[in-house]
Amino acid sequence: MNTSRHRSALLAVAGTALALSLTACQSDSDATSSSAPTTSATVASSPAAAASTADKGTAASDGTGSTGSAGAKTSAGSKGSGGSTGTSAGSTGATGEQAKASTPVCTAGDVRVTAARQDGPPYTHIVLTAKNTTGHSCRLTGFPHIQFLESHKQDVPSVAKSKPAAPVVLTPGAPAYALVKLSDGGVDEDNEPVSAFSVMLEGDSTVIAVTAPGSDGIAVDPAKALTGYWTPELRNGADDF
Template sequence: MRHHHKSTVLAAAAIAALSLGLTACGGGDAAAGAKDDGSVGASKSAQATTDTVAGAGGADQTTAKNGSGSTGGSTAGSTTGGSGTKGSTTGSGTGSSGGGTGSTKARACAAGDVKVTAAKADEVPTEHIVLTATNTSGSACTLLEYPLIAFGPIQTAKDIPAVAKSKPAAPIVLKPGAPAYANVRVALGGAHEDNKVVKEFNVNLFAAEGPAEGSVVVKAPAGGLAVDEAAAKTGYWTYELRNGADEF
């Protein structure tokens, strides 16, 4: 009986130990399973986070692409604007060219391109005359600066100075048949011993580099002109005489 009880006790102890071992193994497996589940969960969570970040990055990329698209749109707009600007420039160029034909590109008028006449101003005694230059050529030309007047032989005549305030803002371009004017003071106070009577005189024109070749012979108004070269002055060529600027 005592031997049998001891065997029973040993058997019970062995079973308990085995149960503990199995429990421990089961606990370890469960823990491992839990750990694995946690790792998978963490991986899934990390993957989800990565996907979210990737998604955000994708959104950023999409935004960047959209931004790039916007930039592209802007660039296209700029190109269109540039084209518009180019169009404007072209338009401006055309206008400029039209004005250029009139301002910067029309050749300088030569002596053979214009007819110059002189008329006395409405005053007594006569101190001023008005010169009128009419383009008699078949194309536009630029009347540069002012008339170079010689009240006597060209080689010895005194140069008649120009009045700066009468200078126009832009060159005077004459279309065929169009006139330009210059006010000229020929004397002060009427006839006296310093005056000389002039029946005709010479008007030279400017070229781009200076006085042009040749001159226009201008007939003095009826009765001739009493000219005092010391007092004489000329205005610039203008489209029309302007009160103030052309009064001297």
Template sequence: MRTHHKTTVLAAAALTALSLGLTACGGETGTGAKDAGSASSSQQAAGAADTTTGTDTGATGGEAGSGDTAGSAGQASAKGSTTGGSTSGGAGETGTTGSSGGKASAEAPACAHGDIKITAAKADEVPTEHIVLTATNTSGSSCTLLQYPLIAFGDIQTAKDVPAVAKSKPAAPVVLQPGTPAYANVRVALGGVDEENKVVKSFNVNLFAADGPAEGSIVVDAPAGGLAVDEAAAKTGYWTHELRNGADEF
């Protein structure tokens, strides 16, 4: 009986030890799985954090890139505006140069003798002291009629130059569109009969180029009956778009 009891006790002790060993192994296994799971979760969280950080960085980079692009575009736009302003300023300066009355503009070069037809008509007065010259642009493009008519009453090589009246000079050059006229008032005599007067049936008119008298001349027929011209008294006005009271009276 005592031996049987001892064997039972030993068997019970062995079963208890085995149970404790299994429990310990199971705990370690659970802990290891839990630890592995925690490590995996930590790695996933770290990866997500990295991904989030990368996305934020990319977004930030995109914003920076957009800002840089916008800044570059703004600078380019500002530069273009400045350049346009300079260009506009240059054009304005060209216009100012033209308005001096001495030079033709780039858009409308000086009229040449082949571009213009000139006719003469007596003023409404007795005796005739003045005529009006009408210059019409017969070309197909605009041109600038510079200064005043260079008139020769007689042989073009020997005739006295007819001086211009300064007060009749316009503020801006006369640009003629195709088919449009300009005018110049011309004094041919001081009235009455003078032995110095000479009768002319036609006379020559030359034009100005940008750098002085142009080549070639235009032969103008005198009004019916001819003109009694006193070269000592003759004067001419500048070309104008229309005759003006005061400025073109002399």
């Protein structure tokens, strides 16, 4: 009887142990199965996280790119400040004297010289016009070297007070003028008719033949003839002789 109870007790204990063991296994299995989805979820979220990080990195890169653009603008601004250097260089060139001194002197091939009467009769003066016919600037210096008559080979004297203060630079198409006195206009003067005369520019030995204005030409008194300097315009006073 005691043996039977003892077996029953052992069986009961064994059954309990087996139940506990099964329960433990089931718990381990459940724990394993429940942890597996968690691991799977973590792995699945990794690309998203990477993509998110990549997006942030791209955004950061874009932000850096924007900064770079701003830097480029700053650099362009620096170049703009360099432009001010160019402006100062231009202002240096605009001082005038050096630029004018570097301009080539006008030659007979650079200008066209014509003559026209000034005022009405008696015609005592003519105006010479030298027009730049080239595509570049040139500097017209001094006064026209004029010879009216074959019998008088000396140049017509110049009037010092008509000399301009600055060099005369002719841009393409620009004219310069020189007033020339022919006579005093007196009826008893020793005048000679002139239909054409020669002009030379200072620094150039080329002879320019100029046709005298008027159908009958001009009357010249070699003893009274005078010429002014080349100027950008005719000026009262300085050119009054």
